[in-house]
Amino acid sequence: MRKWLVNSLIMIICLVLAACGGTNSSTTSTKNAKEKSSVKNSQGVTDDEILIGGWVPQSGPAAQWGILAEVYQSYFNKVNADGGVNGRKLKYIAIDDEYQPSKTVAAAKKLVEQEKVFAILGTTGTAHNKAVKPYLTQKGIPVVAVASGDSAFVKPAVKNYFALQTNYDIEARIFSTYANKELKAKSVGIFYQNDDYGIVYRDAAVEELNKLGIKVAAQESYNPTDVDFSAQALSMKKASPDVVFLFASPKPAASFLKEFDKIGGSAERMLTYTSADSTMIDLAGADVMEGVLSTTWVKSLKDKDNPLIKEYVDQISKDIPKQDPNSVFMRSAWAYAQVLVEGLKRSGDNLTWENFIKQMETLKDWDGSLAYNVTYTSDYRYGQTSVKISQFKGGELVDISDVIKYEP
Incomplete structure (x- = not known):
């Protein structure tokens, strides 16, 4: 009797296992893999x-x-x-x-x-x-x-x-070194956006210029919503720097450059890569942008x-x-x-x-x-x-140096 009961239980277990095995094992494996993947992945991820x-x-x-x-x-x-x-x-x-x-x-x-x-x-x-x-x-x-x-x-x-x-800090220091070695600048004026963006640039440039013994002739700021930059351009011209650094977003930079050009500003101009784009030709004009220096950090x-x-x-x-x-x-x-x-x-x-x-x-x-x-x-x-040093020439921005790598 006991042997019959054991045999019966074995038979039942086999039937159950066989029934389970009736499901396509590949499909089950794929389903489980997807479920496992779904559990692992963070938000914003589905199977597709x-x-x-x-x-x-x-x-x-x-x-x-x-x-x-x-x-x-x-x-x-x-x-x-x-x-x-x-x-x-x-x-x-x-x-x-x-x-x-x-x-x-x-x-x-x-x-x-x-x-x-x-x-x-x-x-x-x-x-x-x-x-x-x-x-x-x-x-x-x-x-x-x-x-x-x-x-x-x-x-x-x-x-x-x-x-x-x-990094902005790095670019400002590259600007300063270039103004010193290549442009032989004795004084620099700074036009900057009066927020975290422009102040970071300004502070790094001032620190580096001081190390190099270059005079900071003027610091002219603006607020992001300003539209008139004639006062800053006039003050910059009066300070008569050899080079002007522009740490500004595109529209303000273009407006300042136009004003500076209109009143006869003659300093070399260096514009951060965050604004040095072909759109500046449309905003300021090719004549105004001719000769403006900048940097690029992407391939030509x-x-x-x-x-x-x-x-x-x-x-x-x-x-x-x-x-x-x-x-x-x-x-x-x-x-x-x-x-x-x-x-x-x-x-x-x-x-x-x-x-x-x-x-x-x-x-x-x-x-x-x-x-x-x-x-x-x-x-x-x-x-x-x-970065590479770049310059506006003939209506386009072209690289004029090899890659310069700065180790922070």
């Missing part, structure tokens, strides 16, 4: 899609930077047409903060809490980024290619922040043998045909997006914020973007610190 968001001023005094959003979308179009990132398509959500820090805070919270994006890309504005930094740091969401060169985002390193464009379109350049020009010409692909703003935005996507690729199917950050830290002298040799480590978040 990755949500990326950011704020960009598409109106207001810095509306020229609005083109960044169009370029991000263009790069994502290319990535998606090529099959996406590890089988997932990229969806981009942009919010116009009108270059107002109070609206930036609202935009950031909407992206994280309502849109639930996986990462923030190319966030514009120094004061704006500083306004939301405590919130985004607390949330831990990856912020890639923060569109500000302020040291607050790299020194000390912030775990979820990855800078890319050349003249390097036509570089497949990265061809890829960029082809896609931009297709998606944004009315814009000049030589725009520094556009090349910068393309580089921002390239770095983000490289981090996503290296993360594979493990798209947690923790793993994405870990994979970003594996980039070492990475040359797969329009930026120069990108590097990140757990305590190094600059991305890259290289």
Whole structure:
């Protein structure tokens, strides 16, 4: 009797196991893998899609930077047409903060809490980024290619922040060295935006100029909403510096240069890369911009043998045909997006914020973007610190030096 009972139980167990085995094992395995992946991944990730968001001023005094959003979308179009990132398509959500820090805070919270994006890309504005930094740091969401060169985002390193464009402090020191060695300047005037963006530049330049023994002849500031710069231009002309540094956003920089030119200002002019773009020709005029010096931190379109350049020009010409692909703003935005996507690729199917950050830290002298040799480590978040000196000539901005790398 006992033996019969044991045999019966064995038979029942076998039948149950056989019934379970009737399900396609491959389908079950795939389903389990997807469920496992879904559990691992952070917000903004599905089996088919990755949500990326950011704020960009598409109106207001810095509306020229609005083109960044169009370029991000263009790069994502290319990535998606090529099959996406590890089988997932990229969806981009942009919010116009009108270059107002109070609206930036609202935009950031909407992206994280309502849109639930996986990462923030190319966030514009120094004061704006500083306004939301405590919130985004607390949330831990990856912020890639923060569109500000302020040291607050790299020194000390912030775990979820990855800078890319050349640091403002570094550019100001390169300006000062160039004015000293190449322009033989004895005095410099500074025109700057009176907020976190312009003050960082000003302070670094003043410190470096003092070290070099160069006189700071004048410091003229403006507020981001100002539209009349005649007083600053007149004061600068009276100070008669050999060189004028412009640490300003595009419209104010163009307006100042026009005023300075109109009253006969004759100093050499050096304009930060954040404004030195082909759009300045439209804003100030080719005659006014002729000879203005600046820097660029992205590769030149003249390097036509570089497949990265061809890829960029082809896609931009297709998606944004009315814009000049030589725009520094556009090349910068393309580089921002390239770095983000490289981090996503290296993360594979493990798209947690923790793993994405870990994979970003594996980039070492990475040359797969329009930026120069990108590097990140757990305590190094600059991305890259290289520039070329550039100059407006004949209606376009051209590089006039080799790559200059500054070690912070």
